[in-house]
Amino acid sequence: SARVFSALAAGGVNVIAIAQGSSELNISFVVEGGQTAEAARRVHAAFQLSKIGGGRSPEAPRTDVVLLGFGRVGRALADQLAARNGGSRVRVVAALDRSGYVFDPRGLSRQRLLRLAQGKDQGALLAALGGRKAGAAEALAFIASHAVSRPTLVDVTAEETADLLHLALGQGFDLVLANKKPLAGSGQSYQALLAAAAAAGRRIRYEATVGAGLPIIDTHLKLVESGDRVLRIDGCVSGTLGYVLSSVSEGKPFSGAVGEAVDKGYAEPDPREDLSGRDAARKGLILARLLGYAGSPPAAEDLVPPALRRVPLPDFLRRISSLDEEWRSRVARAAARGHVLRYVVSATSRGVRAHLAEVPADSPIGALRGTRNLVSFTTRRYRAEPLVITGPGAGAQVTAAGILNDIQYLAAT
Ligand SMILES: NC(=O)c1ccc[n+]([C@@H]2O[C@H](COP(=O)([O-])OP(=O)(O)OC[C@H]3O[C@@H](n4cnc5c(N)ncnc54)[C@H](OP(=O)(O)O)[C@@H]3O)[C@@H](O)[C@H]2O)c1
Structure with missing residues (x-):
């Protein structure tokens, strides 16, 4: 139990109640709803269960990318990420659009991403391409409840997504933005986003918001x-x-x-x-x-x-x-x-x-x-x-390359 609670404390997860039986093999505890994903990840990491399906942790942990938006830039990025999958520890596990999401905790293969992109090119919605119908908040909660590894949310929408980003930070996501809007609102909302990231121990990168792929x-x-x-x-x-x-x-x-x-x-x-x-x-x-x-x-x-x-x-x-x-x-x-x-x-x-x-x-x-x-x-x-x-x-390919650099930076540090 010491290992469990020190892992939770290190992640800033507040334990509300604990119930421990006479056996060392099970322990129950209660945390705030918004902290469950982070708690699960911390405990999995402490017991080397962070690899999906259990077992030993891989030497370098994977970075699981969730694409919030599957438009021109989101699709170009998915292809660039999938193209370099051999040997890379970064993979796309989910893509969201306005209709819903497609998620595979083992990673979406390049063929699957390509088929999804082709479907979107023809005007179909992800919910109708083998995905599930859901709002983005519901989709993120579902994805975060799985043992995703070093989850990174990439905002490639052009919407006011600040509320979603706060939610994602609370669920343990690092953030990469091509979307300017969450960073270009009032001074207060900008500071609140940075403070939420700092409080959750998460990082935000946003190279592609200015000059697309230019550094x-x-x-x-x-x-x-x-x-x-x-x-x-x-x-x-x-x-x-x-x-x-x-x-x-x-x-x-x-x-x-x-x-x-x-x-x-x-x-x-x-x-x-x-x-x-x-x-x-x-x-x-x-x-x-x-x-x-x-x-x-x-x-x-x-x-x-x-x-x-x-x-x-x-x-x-x-x-x-x-x-x-x-x-x-x-x-x-x-x-x-x-x-x-x-x-x-x-x-x-x-x-x-x-x-x-x-x-x-x-x-x-x-x-x-x-x-x-x-x-x-x-x-x-x-x-x-x-x-x-x-x-x-401007341009989807160079913008995606700018985003990819941010993802690589987060994956490597
Ligand atoms: N294109 C460029 O050259 C460039 C350069 C630099 C930066 N950017 C920035 O990159 C971002 C994306 O640009 P883009 O050209 O790829 O735009 P886009 O083609 O319009 O794609 C936007 C995507 O976001 C999805 N979306 C919107 N609201 C959503 C929500 N609430 N939940 C989930 N998904 C949602 C859309 O879903 P649907 O598919 O269902 O509509 C669409 O897939 C923008 O912020 C843009 O300013 C673009």
Whole structure:
């Protein structure tokens, strides 16, 4: 019994009641409902039962990945994880969508994941592809009640998932996020998530939230770890806005550039989501919070004039060409000064700005084309010449690769 209770104490699990018979072979105890999964895992680990089905613990424990979301990025990630399964100690045990979940505690094979992805490509729901119908909270509770090993929840939705993430932390999951929303709400909700992770002894990684697969958050961590101090982070972090603004700088009408961004799948079906600057501002906020900013989310400069913000989408698309002339003259005025227009976010410990800026055409930001992102770090060491990271800032494959790095980091440490 000493082994059981020291394992529980080490995991911060509070024991409410104990009943022990005359035999050493059985013991019953009561813990809070929310701590049962963690308690089971701690006891299994103490008695080397953490390997599913019992028996000795493997030398290096497995990391069991649960995908919260099985859309474009979730499917690309599942394939990248499954492709490297030989010898890897990371495997996908479950995938969730809005309808329900598919779970196999022994790991979902690459063939199974491929079939699920094909089914989703054709518009089917996981609940109808051999899965179970359930809400995400119910699915997580069911998965956590199994002896999953080092469970890691990957949030690849685009929803407000903070409540689910709190639940998952309580059930012993580490978190990897591509979804910005849980990190870009009020200062209070952001701090609450970090505090919940710390209290549960869990970790949160979120490289893919800014710059997709580019190593932005990782670079910040490495700069800080090496004793540097990051003073500000500036950049172009919206592939859609980058595409639209570099196209208008090259002479394309604004309406045509926006239409192309939608057709090529860079923009949301309603491009005002991107043109509002809200998504770029969320990324700026995540960066500012890395620098210690504790305030509320910033207001972004909206590229859609107020009169067109609330009209139905077809009306907006019909009337967008009325903006072309204004954009043409803005671009011409900037060009006369040797400048181009770019949507820039600037993050410091004091705040965030997300706005349309005129930058020299021959500067690194001015030279950006298409959907490429660029992020520059001004630090104590990189002061006169900032450290710059640039490259593709969107796309399911590169985003999945960024997530994979986070998963590997958690699995290895
Ligand atoms: N695509 C990129 O290039 C890129 C780059 C960087 C970051 N990201 C971020 O990555 C995330 C995913 O992007 P995506 O392009 O893969 O989006 P997506 O194709 O729309 O996929 C979203 C997935 O989340 C699922 N989902 C939504 N609400 C859910 C819930 N309550 N419970 C369980 N599952 C739920 C959806 O289920 P259904 O299938 O049932 O609808 C869908 O499978 C987003 O936050 C995005 O901002 C994307």
